[in-house]
Amino acid sequence: MEKILQDKIQEAFKELYNLKIDKPELQATRKDFEGDMTLVVFPYIKQLKKNPKEVAEKIGTYLKSQIAEIADFNVVGGFLNMVIAPDYYINFLKSIEHNDQFGFTPTDRKQKSLMVEYSSPNTNKPLHLGHIRNNLLGHSISEIYKATGKPVIKTQIINDRGIHICKSMLAWQKYGNGETPEQSGLKGDHLAGKYYVKFDQIYKEQIKDLKAQGIDEEIAKKEAPILKEAQDMLRKWESKDPEVMALWHKMNGWVYEGFNETYKNLGVSFDKNYYESETYLLGKQVVEEGLKKGVFYQKEDGSVWADLSDEGLDQKLLLRADGTSVYMTQDIGTAIKRFQDFDIDSHIYVVGNEQDYHFQVLFLILKKLGYEWADKLYHLSYGMVELPHGKMKSREGTVVDADDLMQEMTKTAREISQELGKLEGYNEEEKERLYRIIGLGALKYYILKVDPKRTILFDPQKSIDFQGNTGPFIQYTYARIQSILRKAGDLNLMRFKRTRLDSKEKDVIKQLSLFPQVIAAAAEQQNPGLIANYTYDLVKMYNSFYQTVPILATDNQDEKIFRIKLSKKVGETIKNAFKLLGIDVPERM
Secondary structure: OHHHHHHHHHHHHHHEEEEEOOOEEEOOOOOOOOOOEHHHHHHHHHHHHOOOOHHHHHHHHHHHHHHOOOOEEEEEEEEEEEEHHHHHHHHHHHHOOOOOOOOOOOOOOOOOEEEEEOOEEEEOOOHHHHHHHHHHHHHHHHHHHHHHHOEEEEEEEEOOHHHHHHHHHHHHHOOOOOOOHHHOOOOHHHHHHHHHHHHHHHHHHHHHHHHHHHOHHHHHHHHHHHHHHHHHHHHHOOOOOOOOOOHHHHHHHHHHHHHHHHHHOOOOOOOEEEEHHHHHHHHHHHHHHHHOOOOOEEOOOOEEEEHHHHHOOOOOEEEEEOOOOOOHHHHHHHHHHHHHHHEEEEEEEEEEEHHHHHHHHHHHHHOOOOOOOHHEEEEEEEOOEEEOOEOOOOOOOOEEEEEHHHHHHHHHHHHHHHHOOOOOOOOHHHHHHHHHHHHHHHHHHHHOOOOOOOOEEHHHHOOOOOOOOOOHHHHHHHHHHHHHHHHHHHHHHOOOOOOOOOOHHHHHHHHOOHHHHHHHHHHHHHHHHHHHHHHHHHHHHHHHHHHOOOOOOOOOOHHHHHHHHHHHHHHHHHHHHHOOOOOOOOOOO
């Protein structure tokens, strides 16, 4: 309808005023006026030199004569409010009634793929609350793009090498007494994290001891014996020392098992894993070639740098004086490898906003190296997740662990559900599955409803509320609809005849009709929050309809069938919208 109106409005201005206009913007009519869609004519008045009300009246009369679906119009100042006939909305519901994928575009395999990178963990610690936001954003953005018809490849880069990995390896080697995940009962990623924290504790003690001997703090930080040992271990790793490599493979194996369990519980997955240990060498090779071509320069100590000062940035280290690589080197190699491995035309990095500068530099370096696809790299920069007591710090062991948080959310859902006491007829397995769906739904929705650019202050208790803009509130509405459909039985299969609409029915159908364009906007803006808040608005409108208009209780059979089918379509749309957010919906609640 919006497209029809836009075309006819352009035609009206040409026909009535010989004025060619760009595609006009339409907006939903304000609730205090009669109408469904509004055209603001003020932008055209300067050229026409005419009264806004008169222009709106003439355009309205023309449109009503040309478009059967316009039942009426009214003018308030320079605002043309158009009333769309009930037939349009009734026919719209008929047109999508049997399309359970309404809003989704089938994947176009002729298009090149989009690659989305997210998670990107370090193998020295488990995933935490910050990783949860990252994973949920990456997974959801991937699903949203897929819903627009774009083929998507989901990937992660596992940071499995470097000084931070050697720190946890060294601490385990020195203080672990051969401890394994099986012996300790800890997941492998938690065990590695335990020794990363242990390293930091020993390191701080040694700095304190050196300072007590009169050594300057900055020098003490560099000269602490355990740090020297970690640096030596990194050099041994780069030279493929058998003992260090064996330890590295063992501990990383534990960590990968732990990560996979967390990913499975969170409901995210990847099509391809990349490992820093495999891509950093390509990065080093490319940097060395860039040095020969004069793209980079070398300092007297042998280190290699990129000079980006002409582009308003700084100088960036690419290879240290001892020849070891930095994060940037690895990211250069990984980006090139991905475009070699896959027929992709663009790439989105889902990484927190503390890395904004890093990606500015990376994209510019790849451009300087002559890669045309560098213009098709995007950084989905998102805000941090903070807690009421401040920021999280991995080294100090003050993070909110992802596994613990998911368990806590499930536990909270269990306590609230048992308190409400609406679980008759559920066996224990069904109850536990429901608690998990509610708990994880609350967590995911609370995080994804917020614009990615904004910082989140995470409050688990608020997220699991059964009222307001929360996952459980929306899940409850979905379950309520399924209950209606079960009670309706065969009426759900019958055809309806309607010629008029209740205003509440019309509101719900109007909101349903927006779903495809909300998906498109969420992809364009890389913002799952648009899907989340659209779904909340749909649920609010449906609940207003449910509380005002009888569904199964009406005596009019056509009304009953129509309202059952409308309810079913709302349920399907909730389920499909939540699928884009990675959230399950329960059939009963």
